[in-house]
Amino acid sequence: MSGGSGGEALTLASADGTKFRAYLARAGDGDAGVVIAPDVRGLHSFYEELAERFASAGVHAIAFDYFGRTAGMDRRGDDFDYMPHVRQATPRTVFADIAASRARLEKETKATRTFVLGFCFGGRIAFLSSAEQPGLAGVVGFYGRLGKRENEVWPAPAEQAPRMRAPVLGLFGGGDPSIPPSDSAAFDSALTIAKLKHHIETYPGAPHSFFDRTFSEHKKECDDAWRRVLAFMRTGDPARAA
Structure with a gap:
């Protein structure tokens, strides 16, 4: 995927x-505006390009890294061993980082309707942001895991x-074994x-x-x-397809 605006x-x-x-x-x-919660890799170049693509589509965007507390500030390559850092990321710290990212986005741009959008690990975080971040215009989760493992600190959406x-x-991807149809149906029912x-x-x-x-x-x-994401951000209606 190529980006857009710098x-x-x-x-x-x-x-x-x-x-x-x-x-x-x-x-x-x-x-x-949108705060982008990445997958388990943290602030990978894909998410920088995605922020640029959103900006080209008329949506102010900020993508952030989860691992400042454990992996430092350096840019990381594709060989980054991310799982030890994912395990140390907690709801308290991640939601604080989202709040700081949102504040900077709204200060630096004209964004007054802010969404949180995430992928994989970030998809669950996006869903949970609907409960944890007051005043959001909406949340979008791409294949955010919906089940809960034993001793996990993150609640099920x-x-x-x-x-x-x-x-x-x-x-969601219908070919994703990590998110069975029963989980998405239960989430749909709960909402x-x-x-x-x-x-x-x-x-x-489609896979994970x-x-x-x-x-x-x-x-x-x-x-x-x-198309669905942009329609949601334009209208506030998550059921809009275009």
């Missing part, structure tokens, strides 16, 4: 004083549905019971990470997902 590398400070990397791309105009306030768009505006879209046969790591192999699904 962006700016930033160093932000979280509520506890931790410094972490972020990447800001400004749209020419518009009041929509369905458990938090009664606390969620921002509309939810969930985008319905909570009377929260939402839409769940599943692409038959179809939009990021295997983007070029799933163009049809990616194009549809991109």
Whole structure:
């Protein structure tokens, strides 16, 4: 995936004083903004390019890194051993980093309607942000895991549905064994019971990470997902397809 409008590398400070990397791309105009929560790799170049692509589409965007506390501030290559750092990332610290990223986005741009969008590990974080980040315009989760493992510190999104306030768009691959249909159905049901505006879209046969790591192999699904995301950010309706 190629980017678009140029962006700016930033160093932000979280509520506890931790410094972490972020990447800001400004749209020419518009009041929509998005905080991008990456997959387990943290602030990979894919997410910098995605921020630029959002800016080219008229959405101010900032992507941030989870691992300032454990991996430092240096840029990292594709050989980065991310799992030890993922295990140390907690809801308290990640949501504080999202709040700092959002504050910088809204200060530096004209964004007044801010969304959180995430992928994989970040997809779950995006869903949970509907409960944890007040005043969001919406959240988008690409293949965010919905189940909960034993001793895991992150709650299952369905458990938090009664606390969620921002509309939810969930985008899943039908060929993803890590997110069985029963999990997405349970999440859909929990959001319905909570009377929260939402839409769940599943692409038959698409694998986990179809939009990021295997983007070029799933163009049809990616194009549809991109249209849905932009329509949601334009209208506030997660069920809009274009």
